[in-house]
Amino acid sequence: MKYENILVKNNRGIITLTINREKALNALNKSVFDELEHFFAKDAPRKKTLKGIVITGAGEKAFVAGADIKEFLSFKEDDAMEVSRRGQMIFNLIENFPKPVIAAVNGFALGGGCELAMACHMRIASERARFGQPEVNLGIIPGYGGTQRLPQLIGRGRAMEYLLTGDMINAADAYRMGLANHVVPHGEEVKKAKEIITKIATKAPIAVAVTIDCVDAAYNGVVDGMDYEARSFGEVSHSDDFKEGAAAFIERRKAEFKGR
């Protein structure tokens, strides 16, 4: 697929994926979703040397200012439900991706933009970042996981306040509440995200993937998280990487993981 609404740049195994609709503050229309789905379902899983992915927005002002409101106007009820389910499915692909995916939030992350950032494994906020779920102002509700992931990240009471008032959350408050992992000077958010991915890339790849899987398992409401963790622990303990990691510790040398 030729991408026209996202930019994909691979620099030494770290992909920076930029939502590239600057004039519409990178609002998520159907084409962006098509491209995100293709990228996360088809392209990215095939990249053998991939270390991780940074998602950011084009321009100085916005990460993503939400779902494309202009596109919403033409929806009938069934269409809207389908759009919500599809958006959730694509954001789940991001959440369940086996390599770290970090949102570098360079400005407004509103509505679907906040939901995209929350589907990532971590969020690095520029000091200009503004998060929020302003859907109540439009007479709708979040449709790409916002009512579920915001309470998971900042707690139910706080999430309820922001979901019901539509108020924006600035970078310092996002950090204080656990929505942002770090706040950095504007323009340094991608760099910080890459630093974290570079560090994770030195760890055992299977352990990294299984950790992501286990953390997500607790939130999908279907499995018992502790049981899932114990089973996964059993599986990882058979990996060559575990033998190598333990041997390297005992021999006081750096481990050389092979991802097997």
Ligand code: CAA
């Ligand atoms: N959809 C479509 N276009 C958008 C947009 C969106 N979500 N957000 C901004 N734009 C467009 C504007 O229409 C404008 O386009 P024109 O120049 O053609 O008029 C351009 O981007 C610049 O925006 P503003 O002039 O409004 O910029 P501003 O600096 O004055 O305000 C802002 C910035 C506060 C982010 C404001 O644009 C805004 O409030 N945007 C909408 C935010 C929002 O409500 N998001 C939630 C969408 S609904 C959703 O996401 C539902 C869901 O969960 C599934």
